[in-house]
Amino acid sequence: MTLPLSFSPEVAAARAAGAAIVALESTIITHGMPFPQNVETARAVEAEVRAQGAVPATIAIMDGLIHIGLTDAQLDRLGQAQGVAKLSRADLAACLATGGMGATTVAATMICAHLAGIKVFATGGIGGVHRGAETSFDISADLPELAATPVTVVAAGAKAILDLPKTLEYLETAGVPVIAVGQDDFPAFWSRSSGLKAPLRMDDPAQIAAAHRMRGRLGLPGGQLVANPIPAAAEISREEITPVIEAALAEAAARGIAAKAVTPFLLDHMFRATESRSLTANIALVLNNARLGAAIARALAG
Numbered sequence: 001m002t003l004p005l006s007f008s009p010e011v012a013a014a015r016a017a018g019a020a021i022v023a024l025e026s027t028i029i030t031h032g033m034p035f036p037q038n039v040e041t042a043r044a045v046e047a048e049v050r051a052q053g054a055v056p057a058t059i060a061i062m063d064g065l066i067h068i069g070l071t072d073a074q075l076d077r078l079g080q081a082q083g084v085a086k087l088s089r090a091d092l093a094a095c096l097a098t099g100g101m102g103a104t105t106v107a108a109t110m111i112c113a114h115l116a117g118i119k120v121f122a123t124g125g126i127g128g129v130h131r132g133a134e135t136s137f138d139i140s141a142d143l144p145e146l147a148a149t150p151v152t153v154v155a156a157g158a159k160a161i162l163d164l165p166k167t168l169e170y171l172e173t174a175g176v177p178v179i180a181v182g183q184d185d186f187p188a189f190w191s192r193s194s195g196l197k198a199p200l201r202m203d204d205p206a207q208i209a210a211a212h213r214m215r216g217r218l219g220l221p222g223g224q225l226v227a228n229p230i231p232a233a234a235e236i237s238r239e240e241i242t243p244v245i246e247a248a249l250a251e252a253a254a255r256g257i258a259a260k261a262v263t264p265f266l267l268d269h270m271f272r273a274t275e276s277r278s279l280t281a282n283i284a285l286v287l288n289n290a291r292l293g294a295a296i297a298r299a300l301a302g
Helices: 009-017 037-051 072-080 092-098 106-115 142-148 164-173 205-218 238-254 259-273 277-301
Strands: 005-007 021-024 055-062 065-068 085-087 102-104 120-122 152-155 178-180 224-227
Touching: 005 009, 009 021, 009 055, 021 037, 021 106, 021 277, 037 055, 037 072, 037 277, 055 072, 055 092, 055 106, 065 106, 085 092, 092 102, 092 106, 102 106, 106 120, 106 142, 106 152, 120 277, 142 164, 152 205, 152 277, 164 178, 205 224, 205 277, 238 259, 259 277
Parallel strands: 005 065, 021 055, 021 120, 085 102, 120 152, 152 224, 178 224
Antiparallel strands: 055 065, 055 102
16 A cells, blocks of 8 residues: 655655655654744754755654655644644554644654655654653653664653663663764763763764664664764753752652653753753754764765
8 A cells, every 4th residue: 555655845856866864853843842933943953954965854744644854834834733743653543544733753753754764863852761660651652663663863862851771771671772972971861971871882973874784684673772962062961950850850740740741841841940941952952963863864875
């Protein structure tokens, strides 16, 4: 059966030419910040990918189709839409079948990128094992997706609001390579270091691309997590951010916030508590990941 894929003219031309393509998620547009800042940020990330010699493919669900790459008009429409679904593996097909509008999380973006033949995806941070998961069983669908879908994901580690030691344990058990870039420590989203050592380190995009190819040759399932630390000038240190995270988690627990509502609530709390510095850092790390993602994509295309 024909897949419900719709390629933007730019992405279609890149596929035909065998050019480097970098997938980008859309929840940062619909659930990350208000209009018009969300669209301006998305365009800045796309421009960064182009500046590094690759083609951006922002992925979203509209009108019963998986859009691989968005036109300016589609990006504006998505950025201003209300009630957009936040899609993961569980609800992606249902949204397509009912003709809904949906933004893709890390897991859903990986699925769609793989269907479109795109090997590299740049994002902000992945989801992971939530604190208290030993009683709540709250584990992001991003983690099993990394173990199943052969896409290299460039992120600034996992979001620091999560249980990072348990997240790394899960990834190890699932056989997902976790590759730090430029340092031995696993980064913690807003902070360059989590205090935890990353299992692997590769500083050369060509090496990361070679590892991606080798996993395919060996028949190993799943992708790679490339942990790219936030630029030093933009980071909020672990010592500074940790008390803010603890306060946000305490408030979420007191208000009974759970499931998909947890992460947006915590990120909003962080934004207010840091006087918007967390958002500024978030934008800087996404741009940084877009640059590295483009370099890896170029190496794979070559």
